[in-house]
Amino acid sequence: MKSLTSHRRQLEARVRKEFEHAMDPEFLRTLERLFLVSKQVLSGRFRAERRTRKRGSGVEFADHREYVPGDDVRAVDWNLYGRLEKLFVRMYEEEEDLPVYVLFDVSHSMLEGSPPKAIHAFRIGAAIAYIALASMDRATLMPFAGKIDAYMPPARGKSRIFRLFQSVRTARVGGQTTLQETAKSLVYRRPQRGHVVIISDFFDPDGFEEALRIFRYGRHHVVAVQVLDKRELNPFMAGDVELVEVESGRRISVTATASLIERYRQELKRYTKSLESYCRQHAIPYFLTVSGDDLDMLILDFMRKGGVFT
Amino acid sequence: MTFSGMSVQVIMRAAGLVALVYGLVYLLRIRERRIPVTQWFLWERILRAGESSLWARILRRIFSYLLQLLVAFALLAALMEPRATGEGPRGRSLLILVDLSASMGSTDVKPSRWDVLRGELSARLEGLGPGDSAALVVYGLRPRVVEGWTGNIKKIISRLDTLHPTDEPADHGRALRFARTMLSGRTHPEIGWVTDGQGHPKGVVWLPVPPECSEQSGMPISGITIKALTIKKKLVKSNSYTDHGFVRFSVRPRPDDPDTADAYVRIRRFRGTARAYMDLYVDGNWRTRMDITGDDFERIFPVPLGGSTIQATLSSAGGMDVMSSNDEAFAAAPPVSQPRIALVGEENFFLEAALLLTGGFLKRIPADEYTPSALADCGGDPCNIAVFNEFSPPTVPDVPNQVYIHPPSGPFDVARRHRENLQILWTGGKRPHPIMKGVRMDDVNLWGTWYSFRLAPTDRPLMQIDERGTVVSMLRMDSGRRLVSLGFSLRESDFVLLPYFPVWILNLISWFTGSSPDLIASTPTGTLVDMGTAADTLDTPKNVIRGRIETFVPSWRGIYRAYSNGSETFAMGASLLDAREGDPHTGQPEISCRKVPYWEKPAVIKARTSSLPWLRLLMVFVGALGLLVMGRLRGALGSALVLTGLAFAGAGTVALVLLLGYSPWLALTAGAFVVSWFEWISYHRRMTV
Structure with missing residues (x-):
């Protein structure tokens, strides 16, 4: 591994390049296909049937x-x-259409992975936002690490997707994950309450509970999508290694033994279970996806269980 | 221990350089691979429990570095070809005792047993130190010095290439006694014994020889270190081999038919189940073929002769006969000179009649007509036998064979004149002279005066009153002449009336002329042959030897002929007729008094190089294994245990390889390999962070 700074720069450049390709016809065709598939699944259950408790x-x-x-x-x-x-x-x-706020994590931890988790998160977010826009819902797509800098208000119509992509391209990539800051920066802006889809690895040292509580406090319907990488689930390391924290740059030397790796797996499993269990307790739909996995299955699952479009 | 003759300073410098390079490489190596992680807080939770083993990590790395440095030094030392000296400046006296008996030429080990052992021996001799001296002795039935004591080991190695197995059987006991004699008085005596173990006597070598056993075994070689280099059992695996061999072979021309002979053969199947054929040749011409069946084939059969040399050859009907030395047997009828006898002195009807039985020329010379020149003409040729009856010539004539019957004076020293009638009870004991073969004298009555003779140191008694002495008849070798005396008169005894008298006369004339009424037995290879007369040329199956030759040892199977002034004076056939040498299942030479249990008797040769302290070595390895297992403990204790375990394992391996007789460089390399291997597999296991 090169120095941490150059490593970060390399990853940032890669993610930005991927965001550049977001407007490629190929990717748009993919989004359109996903929309058609979702339409079959949710036939007759769009806008007019969605009610608020207001x-x-x-x-x-x-x-x-x-x-x-x-x-x-x-x-x-x-x-x-x-x-x-x-x-x-x-x-x-009162009947009204609820906007869909799609937030995807672009912190440094999300830049790791193969492909980088941020790219996978962006693809998921873009697909959800596109489906919403194509269904004549208001939707927005915003990257975040800490607080949301460039707020894009939800808008309606398919063509809106290009503006969303444009904002993503110019957004800042990297930084440290602080979910609380993100939640606060959105909720304190007092936007119209709606669906908040958070796509992140949820690796926040301060925890995810407070952030989700803030979203719920703002009376938003929250959906949690956790993105992990294959190497996070099964770390490929052995012998004496130096672990470098990608966000803070902290380091520690360890001997990666089989037992250590197993203990890590157990700890990660415990962490994801705690997130899943928290979401279940608070009626928050939870999805776990691995970076690089096929989007189709995830989106279909999302349509069925996510509650965003029901 | 020396290192290819390098000085300590050079070695230290080399070691320092290696340590420097190795240290740099190690420093580069310990730079750990960086792994970016995203779930820092998760790792923190896990690693919090292992914070206390920080010192263990440091210690482990230091230990690991030291071990690897040790491995590097061991390999460096191995590259420098260390040589065990151990005995100080005086050095060792190594007698290399090489078994060149027929079994060493067996091809059941490829290319042959000797080729395999020679390669191993050459490799080991290169490890001799500069202070050592060595000698090379080869043996079959008899030991022979090939290279005397020398400090130039390369000279001995080059001599090894010129050696080849003979057709002799092996006598390990005689060879060891010879080696002991050569080593007596030398410092740090050592025998490097190269043998396949086949031969005589049977048994197993247990070394070192316990002092209390050396006397019982009759080989007082305690105090001498013996290291045996033998054919390993695992090298001889194939069951497709076969081996037939002659163990007896004799031919005798029939007295009534000179063109026919009776042949006696005994053939043993040592290995395999294949049948064999025996072809018989006379003077190189094929005569007959015979099927050989069974494990032990014995038969007497007529052979059309018409020649003087007989050769029998065995060929196997299936499988490969791995030992060719005993597949051929030879016999030769010796050249017979016609007896031309001059009978000088008193006439005696019985004596003349007996002499006429020999079929030779007989010339009678009365005592008063005797002159030495009268012996120059016996039917045109000089007389080759002179019989003086009751007569002593003034001077000993120049006739090769002379018999004096009751000589009144000279040429023998009379010890005493007897008048009493004594019985002659001793005629040679269990091994009588050929002249006395089949002759008994205990019924012979003597009267009148008879003499007993005083023996010179080279004289041999033929008849005595008893075992203690009173020689009545004797044989003297005098300047190439053979003189036989008889102390009593034929007229004043009843010897001539007994059937033993003509037998005695026939024996006497046959021995003088070189003919034998016995079977023409094939002479076993390796035995000393006394030709009786000197020859100037000896034609052997391998070469022609010139010079004055009276005795020789036939090392090769085949026909041997001796010539004197161009005429053949001696011929014989030599064959390997030793059942123990041909039998591949014989044991090893025995020196110990310990009885060998049956399960330790190997099917093929396996001599022990030394008695290994197996129990101690096993304890070392078990201890090492235990420490390595315990090394799974966390922390500094785990590191220390593993370090000790690795040191145990490495040292144990070096000791084992050295004890097995391999070179120090091989031992160091093996030790380095074991330490490296354990270090490699245990480094990441012996503790965590």
Whole structure:
């Protein structure tokens, strides 16, 4: 391994080059194919059928509440007034389309892998965003490491995808993963609540729980997609090695024995299990994908279980 | 230990250079491979438990470096060809005792047993130190010095290439006694014994010879280190070999038919199951063929003769006969000179009649007509036998064979004159002279005066009153003349009336003329042959020897002929007729008094080079293994245990290889290999971070 800086530069350049190719007709054809496949799976369940829990001016009755000055008198339930001699107004469920915020991790840890995990994450994110846009949903695609620098508001229409790609191309790549910062930078902006799809390795020393809690606090419907690399699952190392942390540059010498590798596998398994179990407890759809895996299966699975397009 | 004659300074410099280069290479090597990781916090959790083994890691690397340095030094030392001296400046006296008996030419080991052992011997001799001296002795039935004591080992190695197995059987006991004599008085005596073990006597070599056993075995060679170089059992595997061999072969012309002879053969099948054929040749012409069946074939059969040399050849019907030395047997009828006898002195009817039985020319010379010149004409040729009856010539005539019967004076010293009638009870004991073969004198009565003779140192008694002495008849060799005396008168005894008298006369004349009434036996190779008369040329199957020759040892099978002044005076056939030499299943030469258990008796030759301390070595290796296993413990203790275990394993390997008799350089290389191997497989296992 060369010096850490040159190693990082090399990886960044590679990821950027891949982002450049995002607008290639070949990749767009792939996205279109994925959209057609998803359409078959979710036939008849698009926009008009998606409802929010927001009380508003729709036609579907939801609840009553006491009248307060300023309320629309047209909403007063006079029948109820006749029986109880108190003023109550009728509340209806408001129908609206929920935007899809696709966030994919481009921190230094995501630049590792073969192919780099960031590229795999981008492909997943691009596919989800494209399907949403093609379904006339509002969607956005944003890279992140720490806080989100370049916020792209969700927009509608297939053609919007090029602008999203353009923003990805100019985005900063690298940095340290801080999921909390990411969550805060999105939620504190008070965007319209919607679906937040986080694509990351979730290797955050501060943990993932607080970040997911913040998203949920912002009343977003969160979907977690964890991207790992083959070498992270099965490290290929033996003998005396020096481990270099790609984000902080910290180092430690170890003797990679079979037992050590096994202990690492157990620890990683425990970590991913904890993420999965947290998501299950909080009704967050969770997906695990390995960098380089076929996108088709993941997207179909995502369509069925993700809850984004249902 | 010396290193190719290099000085200590040169070796130290070389070692220092190696250490420097190795250190640099090692420093480069310990730069660890960098692995980028993304899940740092996960690694931190795992490694937190191993923080205490930091010192162990450092120690392990240092130990590993030291071990590898040790390996490098061992290999460097091996490259310098170390030679074990061990005995100080006086050096060793190494007697290389090489068995060149017929079995060493066996081809059951490719290319042959001798070729295999010669290669091994040459390689080992190169390890001799500068202070050592060596001598080369070869032996079959008899030992022979090929190269005397010398410090130039290359001289001995070059002599080895000129040696080839003979057709003789091996007598290991005689060879060891000879070696002991040669080594007596020398410092640090050592015998390098190269043998396949076949021959005489049977047994196994147990070395070193216990002092209490040396007397029992009759080979007091304790104090001499013996290292045997033998054919390993594993080299002889094939069952497709076969081996037939002669163990007896004799031919006798029939008295009634000179053109026919009776042949006696005994053939043994030593190996295999194949049948064989025997072809018989007379003077090179084929006469007859015979099927050989069974493991032990013995037969007497008539042979059309018509010649003087008989050769029998065995050929196998299947399989490869691995030993050719015993596949041929030879016999030769010796040249017979016609007896031309002059009987001088008193006439005696019985004596004349007996002399006429020989079929030769007989000339009677009365005592008063005797002159030495009268012996010059016996039918045109000089007389070759003179019989003086009751007569002593003034001077001993120049006749090769002379018999004096009751001589009144000279040429013998009379010890005593007897008048009593004594019986002659001793006529040669168990091994009588050919003259006395088949002759008994215990019924012979003597009367009148008879003499007993005083023996000179070279004289041989033929008849004595008893074993203790009182010689009545004797044989004297005098300037090439053979003189036989008889102390009593034929007239004053009843000897002539007994059937033994003509037998005695016939024996006497046959011995004088060189003919034998016995079977013309094939002479076993390796035995000393006394021709009786000197010859100037000896024609052997391998070469022609010139000079004055009276005795010789036939080392090769074939016909031997001796000539004197161009005329043939002697002929014989020599063959390997030794069952033990041909039998591949014989044991090894025995020196020990210990009885060999049957399970230790090898099918083929396996002599022990030395008694290895197997138990101690096993303990060393088990200890090493235990330490290496315990080295799986974490921490500095694990490192220390593994280091000790590796040192044990390396030292044990070097010791084992040295004890097996291999060169020091090979031992060092093997030790380095074992240490490297264990170090390699245990480095990453003996502890974690």
